[in-house]
Amino acid sequence: MEALAIVTALALVQAVLFAFQVGAARVRHGISAPAVSGHDEFERHYRVHQNTMEQLIIFLPSLWMFGYFIHPYWGAGIGLIFVLSRFMYQRAYIKDPKSRSGAFGVGFMTMAILLLGSIVGAVMRLVASMQ
Amino acid sequence: MEALAIVTALALVQAVLFAFQVGAARVRHGISAPAVSGHDEFERHYRVHQNTMEQLIIFLPSLWMFGYFIHPYWGAGIGLIFVLSRFMYQRAYIKDPKSRSGAFGVGFMTMAILLLGSIVGAVMRLVASMQ
Amino acid sequence: MEALAIVTALALVQAVLFAFQVGAARVRHGISAPAVSGHDEFERHYRVHQNTMEQLIIFLPSLWMFGYFIHPYWGAGIGLIFVLSRFMYQRAYIKDPKSRSGAFGVGFMTMAILLLGSIVGAVMRLVASMQ
Numbered sequence: 001m002e003a004l005a006i007v008t009a010l011a012l013v014q015a016v017l018f019a020f021q022v023g024a025a026r027v028r029h030g031i032s033a034p035a036v037s038g039h040d041e042f043e044r045h046y047r048v049h050q051n052t053m054e055q056l057i058i059f060l061p062s063l064w065m066f067g068y069f070i071h072p073y074w075g076a077g078i079g080l081i082f083v084l085s086r087f088m089y090q091r092a093y094i095k096d097p098k099s100r101s102g103a104f105g106v107g108f109m110t111m112a113i114l115l116l117g118s119i120v121g122a123v124m125r126l127v128a129s130m131q
Numbered sequence: 132m133e134a135l136a137i138v139t140a141l142a143l144v145q146a147v148l149f150a151f152q153v154g155a156a157r158v159r160h161g162i163s164a165p166a167v168s169g170h171d172e173f174e175r176h177y178r179v180h181q182n183t184m185e186q187l188i189i190f191l192p193s194l195w196m197f198g199y200f201i202h203p204y205w206g207a208g209i210g211l212i213f214v215l216s217r218f219m220y221q222r223a224y225i226k227d228p229k230s231r232s233g234a235f236g237v238g239f240m241t242m243a244i245l246l247l248g249s250i251v252g253a254v255m256r257l258v259a260s261m262q
Numbered sequence: 263m264e265a266l267a268i269v270t271a272l273a274l275v276q277a278v279l280f281a282f283q284v285g286a287a288r289v290r291h292g293i294s295a296p297a298v299s300g301h302d303e304f305e306r307h308y309r310v311h312q313n314t315m316e317q318l319i320i321f322l323p324s325l326w327m328f329g330y331f332i333h334p335y336w337g338a339g340i341g342l343i344f345v346l347s348r349f350m351y352q353r354a355y356i357k358d359p360k361s362r363s364g365a366f367g368v369g370f371m372t373m374a375i376l377l378l379g380s381i382v383g384a385v386m387r388l389v390a391s392m393q
Contacts, residue, residue, distance in 0.1 A: 043165040068136075119137065178298075228296060246271060
């Protein structure tokens, strides 16, 4: 469980870091709140952050359910690959939005493994408890 | 607990599905990232996805707290209605944003029951533990 | 644990309240869905809500991990300050977006304490379990 908590905390720290970078891009390009457009580089940071938050809502429950129903260390290991892939995703998106597919794909695959593993694990546990 | 996990996983699969549909609408209407506007149908899919993510953050903790403090199977059953209502919401919003209120209302009601039930359950447990 | 659940429920009720206020501002200024811009006051409510949702994803796991690894009542107390700071943040943002920094800072500090405390707690527990 500690391993899952540490991967969770890393994912949260990453999200806070991305939020800071949105704020920095806001200042750098003189875009006053509440505007969220006006400069391409700002919009890229904004989209990276938004996409990361959207994925986080899927990732965290999947991580913990996988860790609980399948295996905590396998869950933490796959989760770590997810967090690293999001750094690669950010780097690619800022450089050129069109190049983001590779890193996105790696992150998506790890998330899908965690989510599908959770479903299989929970259904198997439910069936076993009914016998 | 397995029942809560399965409903959680269904809600996450639904969110991933909605995200895919945003991506498909992006391609269909030739809207390149990071833009998030430019065609009405794309914007509808985008808003459905955004609204679903916003609700997911409220729904998941409410579901688990209700399941823990009140009853797991009742929680899972109400949660399942929530997930189904979000499919109805999507269908209505895409057809005509003005027609979304009915499905939104059903989803909101189930979410409110889970959230208010959690509060009542947690407060009752806290009071009982103090006696 | 009940104390953490109650603070969680308060944060969720707050988020629902902010969502309602976005909807009310939408009606008040005649901005039809799916548009999310068109009037400054609406955009401020929209941004307050968005920012609150983004922070909620970081806050809730941090709150529970802090509560589990460090101390539930300390976690709940710090979490309560976070929720209050978000009301101050909303009030400041609506009045003048430039004045939001103070309340944002208080909220951010409490979130950072919960998140960093979680990491320290989880790592210490992991190290202790290895000995």
